[in-house]
Amino acid sequence: MNSSNMSGDPGPPPVKVDLGFLEEAEPWRLLSPQFPSKVGGKPAWLSQKGPPSLPELECEKCRLPMAFLLQVYAPISGEDRSFHRTLFLFCCKTCECYTCNDSSCMKVFRCQLPRKNEFYPYDPPSEDEPPSGPEPDQRVLSVSGIRLCWVCGCPGNKACSRCHAVNYCGKHHQTLHWKTTHKRECCTPEASIVTTSSFLFPESELVIEPEEEEEEEEDTKEAEEEKEGEDCPPSADTLAETDLEEMAMHDNQDHKVFQQFKKRIRPEPHQVVRYSRGGSPLWVSSKHIPSDQDIPACTCGAKRTFEFQVMPQLLNSLCVDTTGDSIDWGTLVVYTCSASCDHDDQYCPEFIWKQDFSSEPT
Numbered sequence: 001m002n003s004s005n006m007s008g009d010p011g012p013p014p015v016k017v018d019l020g021f022l023e024e025a026e027p028w029r030l031l032s033p034q035f036p037s038k039v040g041g042k043p044a045w046l047s048q049k050g051p052p053s054l055p056e057l058e059c060e061k062c063r064l065p066m067a068f069l070l071q072v073y074a075p076i077s078g079e080d081r082s083f084h085r086t087l088f089l090f091c092c093k094t095c096e097c098y099t100c101n102d103s104s105c106m107k108v109f110r111c112q113l114p115r116k117n118e119f120y121p122y123d124p125p126s127e128d129e130p131p132s133g134p135e136p137d138q139r140v141l142s143v144s145g146i147r148l149c150w151v152c153g154c155p156g157n158k159a160c161s162r163c164h165a166v167n168y169c170g171k172h173h174q175t176l177h178w179k180t181t182h183k184r185e186c187c188t189p190e191a192s193i194v195t196t197s198s199f200l201f202p203e204s205e206l207v208i209e210p211e212e213e214e215e216e217e218e219d220t221k222e223a224e225e226e227k228e229g230e231d232c233p234p235s236a237d238t239l240a241e242t243d244l245e246e247m248a249m250h251d252n253q254d255h256k257v258f259q260q261f262k263k264r265i266r267p268e269p270h271q272v273v274r275y276s277r278g279g280s281p282l283w284v285s286s287k288h289i290p291s292d293q294d295i296p297a298c299t300c301g302a303k304r305t306f307e308f309q310v311m312p313q314l315l316n317s318l319c320v321d322t323t324g325d326s327i328d329w330g331t332l333v334v335y336t337c338s339a340s341c342d343h344d345d346q347y348c349p350e351f352i353w354k355q356d357f358s359s360e361p362t
Contacts, residue, residue: 015276015278015279015280016210016211016276016279017210017211017274017275017276017279018208018209018210018211018274018275018276019208019209019210019211019268019271019273019274019275020037020072020206020207020208020271020272020273020274020275020308021206021207021209021268021270021271021272022039022204022205022206022207022270022272022314022317023204023205023207024204024205025038025204025205026130028130028131028135029205030044030203030205031044031136031138032044032045032046032048032119033120033125033131033136034125034127035073035084035086035124035125036071036073036205036206037070037071037072037073037205037206037207037208038070038071038203038204038205038206039069039070039201039202039203039204039206039272039314039317040068040069040070040200040201040202040203040204040318041068041153041196041200041201041202041203042068042138042148042152042153042200043068043071043088043153043154044071045111045141046084046085046086046111046112046113046119047111047113047119047345047346047347048119048141048142048143048144048146048345049141049143049144049146049345049346050344050345050346050347051141051146051154051155051347052107052109052154052155052347053155054154054155054169054170056107056109056349057090057107057154057169059092059094059097059104059105060104060105061092061094061097061102061104061105062092062094062096062097062105064092064093064094064172065152065154065169065170065172065173066090066091066092066093066105066106066107067090067091067092067093067152067199067200067201068088068089068090068152068153068154068200068201069089069090069091069106069201069310070088070089070206070273070310070314071086071087071088071089071206072086072087072206072273072275072308073085073086074086074087074275074277074307074308075112076277076340079340080114080115081112081114081340081342082112082113082340083112083113083114083115084112084113084114084115084117084120085110085111085112085113085340086110086111086112087108087109087110087307087308087334087336087350088108088109088110088111088347089106089107089108089310089332089334089352090106090107090108090109091105091106091327092105092106092327093199093320093327095326095327098326098327098328098329100356101287101288101354101355101356102354103352103353103354105354106332106352106354107349107352108334108336108349108350108351108352109347109348109349109350110336110337110340110347110348110349110350111343111345111346111347111348112340112342112343113345117345118143119143119345138153139166139167147159147167148167149167149168149169149170149173150166150167150168150173150177150182150197151168151169151173151176151177151197151199151200152169152173152197152199152200153200154169155169156168156169156170156173157169158170158171158174160174160182160186162186162187163186163187166182173199176197176199177197180197180198181195201318201319201320202317202318202319204317206272206273208273208275211268211274212267253286254285254286254287254358256286257283257284257285257286258284258285258357258358260282261282261283261284264282265282265311265313269313270313271311271313272310272311272313272314272317273308273309273310273311273314274308274309274311275307275308276306276307276308277305277306277307277308277336278305278306278307278338279306280306281306281309281331281333282309282331283331283355284312284330284331284355284356284357285330285355285356285357285358286358287355287358288355288356289355290333290353294353295335295351295353296351298336298337298338298339298341298348298350299341299348300337300339300341302337302338302339302341303338304335304336304337304338304350304351305335305336305338306333306334306335307334307335307336308334309331309332309333309334310329310331310332310334311331312329312330312331312357315327315328315329328356329354329355329356330354330355330356330357331354331355332352332353332354332355333352333353333354333355334350334351334352334353335350335351335352335353336350336351337350
């Protein structure tokens with residue numbers, strides 16, 4: 001959120017903000033050749049070489065495999081090395097790992113490709129018609145031959161020893177699949193059919209639209225609503241403001257930051273992502289905001305800058321909102337290499353900061 005300039009100097013123009021919304025989509029639109037932005041399901045890998053290994057995709061706390069949360073297709077205009085560019089975010093599904101303001105249960109990776117590459121045609125695919133030909137085998141990356149885990153869609157070099165029809169990233173997901181369906185399907189034609197695992201989050205397309213500036217004449221009305229406490233009950237699909245207020249601190253500064261957060265998202269309450277490369281995140285609390293020293297530089301030496309954040313509204317769509325026993329966050333803020341340095345066709349770790357709603361007493 002950009003602070004106002006009080007010196008009289010107009011300063012630089014505000015950085016553009018794009019908002020991400022969930023929409024249903026035909027399955028083919030969410031596959032790698034369509035360069036999707038999406039939430040849930042299995043990752044639509046960009047480069048077919050060098051995807052993150054199992055150790056890289058483990059939770060730093062419980063050491064269990066993390067689940068794919070979302071990916072954002074974010075090419076950089078004018079830079080051929082990042083003509084195609086996607087950010088992938090993974091999170092742990094173990095509720096106990098979600099301690100306050102601890103980001104070690106999440107990881108983010110960046111991958112980019114030039115326009116001319118060995119994986120995709122030079123010209124972009126049609127956005128309106130599905131590709132012709134047979135449906136791609138989602139159990140393997142076709143160019144590199146890397147086999148994927150049946151449960152999570154991440155690299156899987158461990159095959160079922162009986163049927164050899166399915167692969168897994170490790171013993172944990174092999175056991176999960178065996179207990180759910182594979183025990184009765186092993187060595188049958190059904191064993192090789194790709195279906196949806198219960199481990200995955202519900203899949204949706206992430207549609208990106210520009211944020212519209214708020215009308216000035218609405219300011220007075222909004223101020224009055226805030227003073228009245230906004231007692232109107234929220235709709236079932238939107239963020240429950242009363243629940244958020246119970247989690248927010250009651251001291252003046254924290255309350256002010258939280259009210260600014262609510263005011264900014266009110267025009268578009270269904271937003272689940274805010275994208276603004278080089279801009280500023282929208283914080284939910286005045287506590288646990290990172291300093292420059294808290295954000296490590298990229299391995300290339302360049303400074304990392306804000307790129308996008310995940311909003312708490314997304315939790316409403318992940319089927320994880322069990323009271324008292326759920327993954328949770330206030331906002332997830334992703335910082336990436338300001339130079340978007342080149343790692344050929346590999347996946348480069350970036351930095352994520354988890355901020356929770358304040359819950360300390362006044």
